[in-house]
Amino acid sequence: MSPSPLVRDQAGFSAEAWFVAPIKRHRLLLLAAICLAVLPFVLFWQVWWPDARQRRVFAHGDFTIQHYPMRAFVARELRQGRLPLWDPYAFGGESAVSESLFAIYYPLGFWEVIFPTLPFTALELEAVAQLGLAGIFTFLLVRRLTGRAAAGLIAGVTFSLGGFLTSYPMLQLIILQTAIWLPAGLWLLDIGLDRRSLRCVAVAGAVLGVGILGGHFQTFLYVAYAAGAFLLFRAGRLRLGWRCTLAAALPIECRCVSSEHFLSERDELARFFSGKKTYLMERYYRHMRVKWQLLLEPDGRTPLTGRWNYDAENRKRLPANLRTPPAPSFVRDVSNLTDLLARAGVSSIGTLDARHFNWPLTRAESLQLLEHFVRERLPYFGDYQDAMAERDGLLFHSRLSFSLNVKLLHPLEVVRRAIAEWEARPAEIPFSALEGFVRQIVGWREYVRGVYWAEMPRYRKMNFFEHAAALPGWYWTGQTRMHCLRRVIQQSLEQAYAHHIQRLMVTGNFALLLGVHPDEVDAWYLGIYQDAIEWVELPNTRGMSQFADGGIVGTKPYVSSANYLQRMSNYCAHCPYDPKQRYGPKACPFNALYWDFYHRHAGRLRGNPRIGMAYQVWERMDAQEQQRILEHARWVKEAVEEL
Numbered sequence: 070m071s072p073s074p075l076v077r078d079q080a081g082f083s084a085e086a087w088f089v090a091p092i093k094r095h096r097l098l099l100l101a102a103i104c105l106a107v108l109p110f111v112l113f114w115q116v117w118w119p120d121a122r123q124r125r126v127f128a129h130g131d132f133t134i135q136h137y138p139m140r141a142f143v144a145r146e147l148r149q150g151r152l153p154l155w156d157p158y159a160f161g162g163e164s165a166v167s168e169s170l171f172a173i174y175y176p177l178g179f180w181e182v183i184f185p186t187l188p189f190t191a192l193e194l195e196a197v198a199q200l201g202l203a204g205i206f207t208f209l210l211v212r213r214l215t216g217r218a219a220a221g222l223i224a225g226v227t228f229s230l231g232g233f234l235t236s237y238p239m240l241q242l243i244i245l246q247t248a249i250w251l252p253a254g255l256w257l258l259d260i261g262l263d264r265r266s267l268r269c270v271a272v273a274g275a276v277l278g279v280g281i282l283g284g285h286f287q288t289f290l291y292v293a294y295a296a297g298a299f300l301l302f303r304a305g306r307l308r309l310g311w312r313c314t315l316a317a318a319l320p321i322e323c324r325c326v327s328s329e330h331f332l333s334e335r336d337e338l339a340r341f342f343s344g345k346k347t348y349l350m351e352r353y354y355r356h357m358r359v360k361w362q363l364l365l366e367p368d369g370r371t372p373l374t375g376r377w378n379y380d381a382e383n384r385k386r387l388p389a390n391l392r393t394p395p396a397p398s399f400v401r402d403v404s405n406l407t408d409l410l411a412r413a414g415v416s417s418i419g420t421l422d423a424r425h426f427n428w429p430l431t432r433a434e435s436l437q438l439l440e441h442f443v444r445e446r447l448p449y450f451g452d453y454q455d456a457m458a459e460r461d462g463l464l465f466h467s468r469l470s471f472s473l474n475v476k477l478l479h480p481l482e483v484v485r486r487a488i489a490e491w492e493a494r495p496a497e498i499p500f501s502a503l504e505g506f507v508r509q510i511v512g513w514r515e516y517v518r519g520v521y522w523a524e525m526p527r528y529r530k531m532n533f534f535e536h537a538a539a540l541p542g543w544y545w546t547g548q549t550r551m552h553c554l555r556r557v558i559q560q561s562l563e564q565a566y567a568h569h570i571q572r573l574m575v576t577g578n579f580a581l582l583l584g585v586h587p588d589e590v591d592a593w594y595l596g597i598y599q600d601a602i603e604w605v606e607l608p609n610t611r612g613m614s615q616f617a618d619g620g621i622v623g624t625k626p627y628v629s630s631a632n633y634l635q636r637m638s639n640y641c642a643h644c645p646y647d648p649k650q651r652y653g654p655k656a657c658p659f660n661a662l663y664w665d666f667y668h669r670h671a672g673r674l675r676g677n678p679r680i681g682m683a684y685q686v687w688e689r690m691d692a693q694e695q696q697r698i699l700e701h702a703r704w705v706k707e708a709v710e711e712l
Contacts, residue, residue: 097218098212101218101221101222101225102208104222105201105204105205105208105226106198106202106204106205107201108201108204108229108230109197109198109204109229110198110201112230112235113193113197116190116193116194116197117190117194117197126189126190126193127193127196127239127240128240130240131240131241132239132240132241132242133189135170136170136192136241136242137187137192138158138159139156139159139165139170139171140178140181140187140192140242141186141187141192142156142158142159142165142171143165143171143173143178143181144178144181144187145185145186145187146165147182148182148183148184148185152166153165153166153171154166156171169243169286170243171284172242172243172246172282172283172284174282175246175279175282175284176282177195177199177246178195180195181195192242196239196242196245199245199249200229200230200234200235200239200245200249201229202253203229203234203248204225204226204228204229205225206225206249206251206252206256207221207225207227207228207229207252208222208224208225209221209252209253210224210252210253210256211224211225211252213256213259213530214259214530216529216532216586216587216588217588228252234248241285243285243288244283244288245283246280246282246283246284246285247281247283247284247285247288248280248288248292249280250276250277250280250283251277251280251292251296253277254274254276254277254280254292254296255273255295255296255299256273257272257273257276258270258273258274258296258299258300258303259299259303260273261273262303263526263527264527277292280292329479330473330476330479331480331515331518332357332361332480332481332511332515333357333360333515333518335518335519335522336522336523337519338515338516338518338519338522338523339519339522339523341353341519347620347624348516348519348520348523348621348622350512350513350516350622351377351378351512353512353515353516354377354508354511354512354513354516355372355377357511357512357515358372358377358507358511361481363484363488363507363511364488364504364507373500376504378504378508379451379501379504380505382451382452382501383452383454383455383505384455384637385452385453385455385456386453386456386636386637386638387453387456387457387458387464391449391453393446393461393463393464396441396463397437397438397441398427399426399428399429399430400425400427401425401426401427401430402424402425402426403423403426404424406423407423418545418596418597419561419562419563419565419597420562420563427564428471428565428599429472429477432477432478435469435472435477435478438469438472439467439469439478439483439486440486442467442468442469443486443487443490446465446466446467447465447487447491447498447502447503448497448498448499448502449465449502450465450466450467450502450505450506451499451501451503451504451505451506452499452501452502453465454466454505454568454569454570455570456637456638457553457568457570457571457575457634457637457638457639457640458638458639459556459638459640462560462566462567463566463568464568466568467506469483470600471599471600473510473514473600474600474602474605480510480511480514480515483510484510484511487503487506487507488503488507491503514605517604517605517609517612517613517622518604518605520608520621520622521603521604521605521607521608522604524608524618524621528607528608528611528612528621529591529607529611531587531611531617531618532586532587532617533616533617533618533619533620533673534617534670534673536581536584536585536586536587537584537586538585538586538706539586540580540585540586540589540590540592540593541583541709541712542710543558544558544576544580546558547559547562549712550644550645550646550712551579551646551657551658551712552640552643552644552645553575553634553638553640553641553644554575554579556640557571557575558576561576561597562597565598565599566598566599566600567598570637572594572598572614573613573614573627574633574634574637575634577610577614577615577627578614578627578628578629578659579659579662581615581616581626581627581628581666582628582659582662582663582665582666583706583709587610587611587615587617590610590614591606591607591610591611594606594610613627614627624677624679625677625680626666626680628663628666628667629659629663630648630657630659630663631646631657632648634648634659635648641657644657648660651664651694651697651701652697652701658705658709658712660698661698661699661701661702661705662702662705662706664687664695664699664702665699665702665703667680667683667684667687668687668695668699671684
């Protein structure tokens with residue numbers, strides 16, 4: 070089916086692209102903004118109600134005997150083309166241009182010049198409208214900080230109508246005009262700090278500066294204090310962390326040093342890709358190889374074998390007759406700890422054999438695990454690192470990520486030990502296996518850490534597709550009939566481990582196709598895996614798995630239908646769903662969700678050259694076939710808890 074035609078003029082203007090599509094994409098935000106703008110007028114309905122018997126006016130006081138006469142005088146003078154230098158009526162005569170109470174330069178008051186004589190009701194309605202602005206600004210700030218529109222909406226209503234702005238500031242108009250700009254300034258300041266944009270920070274300063282034009286210097290002083298505290302807090306988190314930020318403010322000598330457990334500096338990736346919009350992992354991987362002189366020719370710059378990357382050879386399906394070696398066992402009784410947690414009422418997920426805890430907890434045990442990997446598993450690691458099998462969740466993976474992430478092992482000693490084993494057994498260990506392992510540690514691990522520090526804290530809030538669905542409840546129990554998901558989730562609950570393809574192409578794939586909010590996916594991965602620490606989890610989950618960063622980490626969304634799962638595993642053989650069917654009661658849910666994902670995100674993804682083939686296949690389907698697929702996808706989303 071061909072895409073919907075767009076009406077264009079000769080210059081290529083598209084009403085769909087410029088107006089309709091953005092409105093559709095941000096319709097929930099627009100609805101929230103409209104609600105926040107309208108609510109103050111609902112609360113103060115008696116100010117504007119046409120029936121005079123129901124009308125009410127602002128209470129007698131400063132608003133009526135001071136602010137209204139002053140604003141009426143300014144509006145009349147400006148309308149007649151005169152700068153209001155002197156008001157002969159206020160306090161027996163007063164300089165209007167130098168007195169902040171007149172708020173001559175406040176931009177939201179310029180509209181008052183349209184009236185020959187400013188109506189009292191017009192100024193009342195202006196005050197009510199500024200409550201709406203306060204709500205919208207607060208909504209934008211809190212939604213950005215939390216990633217939740219609901220939180221922003223609650224905060225917007227609370228700040229604008231919760232009692233502070235609707236009481237004294239409504240009658241002291243200049244206080245209201247000053248206070249409402251704080252959330253707007255903080256919102257823009259947060260954007261500027263995230264983007265490292267001085268221009269955006271300057272705009273934030275200008276917006277905060279509008280508050281001083283509002284006319285109440287005391288309130289603006291509080292606004293400035295709040296903005297300064299927010300700036301210090303955010304700048305500290307961006308660069309040094311709290312310890313160094315606080316120490317820098319104290320009269321003591323302090324020095325910040327890099328961790329010795331990584332092969333790159335915290336900001337090395339940001340400096341390496343300075344000026345670039347995306348971070349290409351392959352370039353950084355080669356940089357790290359040269360930096361540490363790993364797998365290079367004697368010239369120190371050319372890769373051994375002439376190739377940097379053997380990823381294309383690391384995607385084979387596991388043969389049925391290939392057996393994996395038994396994993397080393399680290400039996401430890403931790404029942405005293407589990408009993409302590411139980412007495413404290415701490416609830417958790419998954420299952421644990423407290424008398425046979427099977428993770429390395431010492432450096433000696435971690436070295437033993439490393440030795441086992443390089444001798445028994447490394448020869449097959451390269452070919453089958455993307456494979457999945459019913460009989461064994463580990464296959465030929467090393468399970469060293471936990472020991473590396475808690476710093477029981479150093480990444481350089483791990484890769485050098487693997488290289489030494491290959492050098493001793495070149496006929497038994499394919500170079501592609503060695504390179505694939507080195508790439509994961511020297512390339513990917515260092516890369517995701519660099520991305521984390523280059524993009525945080527804004528990275529934690531990214532939601533490129535604006536997904537908002539809830540994570541299915543069976544992600545926490547494994548109770549689903551979809552066998553691949555049941556197998557991987559139950560394995561994760563029992564072992565706190567799944568290898569990278571299980572995480573990416575099973576649990577992560579389904580969450581992305583379903584449209585789950587990235588916050589819920591992050592919480593699940595952080596909570597369930599033994600090796601999940603935020604610096605490594607967040608770029609892997611929100612970036613590589615969910616494409617919530619819009620392409621900073623991955624060049625395309627990693628989604629698939631059941632075809633990939635059937636090709637790379639034997640899960641489908643044990644599943645009640647048919648991997649070949651797109652719709653119907655026996656159809657694998659991955660299939661309909663796969664096409665639904667590309668259909669609903671066509672505006673964002675159609676131009677991506679890496680996935681153009683998917684759209685070509687979709688558009689070759691007839692309209693009836695597409696409709697059946699989309700209807701089944703809709704049913705899957707509605708019935709996901711029962712799948």
